Amino acid sequence: MSTAAIHAGWRADDMHGAVTPPIYTTSAYAHRDHDSLKELFARRCDGFAYSRSGNPTTAVLEERITALEGGIGAIAVASGQAATTIALCALLEPGSHLVASELLYGGTTEFLDDTLADLAVTTTTVDPWDLDAWERAITAHTRAVIVESIANPGAQLVDLDAISAIAHAHDVPVIVDATLSSPALYRPGDHGADVIVHSATKYLCGHGTTIAGLIVDTGNFDPRRCPERWARLTTPNRRFGVTFADDYARGCSGLLSYARAKYVTDFGTTLPATSAQQILVGIETLDLRMRKISADAAALASRLHGSGGVDQVNHPTIPGRADAILADRDFPRGTSGVFSVDLSGGEAAAAAFCDALELFTLAVNIGDARSLVCHPGTTTHSHLTEAQRLACGVGPGTVRLSIGLEDLEDLSEDLQRGLAAARAATAARTRQSPVPAHHG
Ligand SMILES: Cc1ncc(COP(=O)(O)O)c(C=O)c1O
Structure with a gap:
């Protein structure tokens, strides 16, 4: 854990030997020729075009949190609230249903009760310690359940293994807000979580300097197991010209590719490179x-x-x-x-x-x-x-x-x-x- 916190995602750079990840403050990236940029936009290669959807400093942070959580990918965004918003948007559609622990950060509860309700998503809240209540609350329309690993502010813990087993029996992914635990204390993916969200503003930063959020795919969720339910991922996407679920075949997160291409880009919830670097420094300790x-x-x-x-x-x-x-x-x-x-x-x-x-x-x-x-x-x-x-x-x-x-x-x-x-x-x-x- 301590080793990955310092090394994952970065080796001294080739250009000047910078020991710590440099802050790339650039809006766009120069390409050597027409075809290079064309290939990138056609999603036939990896790289950077414009910092709203990706930046080399931010990419180091994404790789580091992926290693710390033992996941298959991550996206860094502008705040913990943006992380929750984007993770939910990637899984829910109008008419979807969500089951939420009643022990959630107030801002999350407000988002579910007000903004998601405006978008025709309904939420059932349950006492997280009542396992029968989780079972009863899940319906044919449920597309996610959400809990906090350690609840804010009462520090209540949840039996994530049990909740995940119930949700997975219905092919419903589990989102865990792991802000309070951080990967230093608990890895939700080892207890069944499918998606982890962090307000990196808190312990990952550690010094109260920066607002930031992270979304991690633990690798437990695979939409190909239930292709009709996750048609947005498993069928060709008209706008982007790819089938996002194909990414799983090469060990990457189709869910996060979809979330980045669509929601991070459309909502513009980009994490600035300066903020990413401050979170990277925080994670070291x-x-x-x-x-x-x-x-x-x-x-x-x-x-x-x-x-x-x-x-x-x-x-x-x-x-x-x-x-x-x-x-x-x-x-x-x-x-x-x-x-x-x-x-x-x-x-x-x-x-x-x-x-x-x-x-x-x-x-x-x-x-x-x-x-x-x-x-x-x-x-x-x-x-x-x-x-x-x-x-x-x-x-x-x-x-x-x-x-x-x-x-x-x-x-x-x-x-x-x-x-x-x-x-x-x-x-x-x-x-x-x-x-x-x-x-x-
Ligand atoms: C548990 C938890 N999740 C999410 C958030 C939202 O994070 P941010 O303030 O970085 O948007 C907070 C903020 O206090 C939080 O405590």
Whole structure:
């Protein structure tokens, strides 16, 4: 893992011997003659024509994430949101049905509920731990199921092997948003996932500098097994003059060739070369960072558990968690730095907690080298209904923590400062509005 994180996709270049991948800031690529460009557009050879659909720096990132995930190909795009959008567009058509875990990042839920609904795609959401619910939800029109490997913000884990087995029995591909786990902690393809999406903005970048997304084909999905269902891939495409599924015969992803030719090009969700280079630098230290961050997050979760003013700590290692068995079985290297804490005093306690922290930065991001805090109920999950929020473990007193690379004891001290402020705010509110005594 560490070796691939540093070497996959790049050898010192032939032209100047650059040790790290150079940033190719070019819009277009010069070709030696008419036929060379003609062959490229006819998809009879590989190469670059125009950076909206491919760039040499970005290609190194694509090759590196493919190696890290053990897949057959990847596409780098402008954001994690673009990765989810393009992966879904490549599989769904108007009238298609999608089954989604109810434990998804708020932005994904909004996309399914609003934008995909506008495009006549219906979604059934299920409790990801209820395997019968996955089975019941899949219909003849279901074209994908989507889950997060580790859910944001409550750090719930899923039994991906079981969910994949159910979906595959119906020839339905499984998309996994593996943003929180990253390939350093978990490889969804080894547990049945067909397509992996990453918000590379988070741990792959690692330093909060860049917005980026990745789509990986794990090689588990083959549309040729069900050619009528995936006719867009298995029959000649009029616009591009090729049958995308033919790519599988040469070990490449027909699904990603289709997604790149059509959706990345049409939507223009290109990742700039400068951003690709920043993600490549981040990936070099991914393994080291994820080990320390995961260990420190588990230690802090355990210290917060049972503290005054805390109703519940949402981390897989906390006693009583239904997914503890999955943490032991599938996540031996840890479960990332993201978890949430339900404070007893509701939003007022959460606000006091966030405002009192001196080391944690109040910001709606995760996976930074800096520790971050936010109140999901009024930010990342604020556009959801209250029922949707509660289903994904976001209550009025929930705060999300993203543990960074600082010293554990400094972070612990800061969290104690926050808890003291939360308890003081709760006590002040109780004095102002005493709960009326109940009679009878
Ligand atoms: C789990 C998860 N998936 C996807 C996204 C969207 O990624 P981006 O902000 O890079 O578009 C986020 C953003 O917070 C996320 O947390």
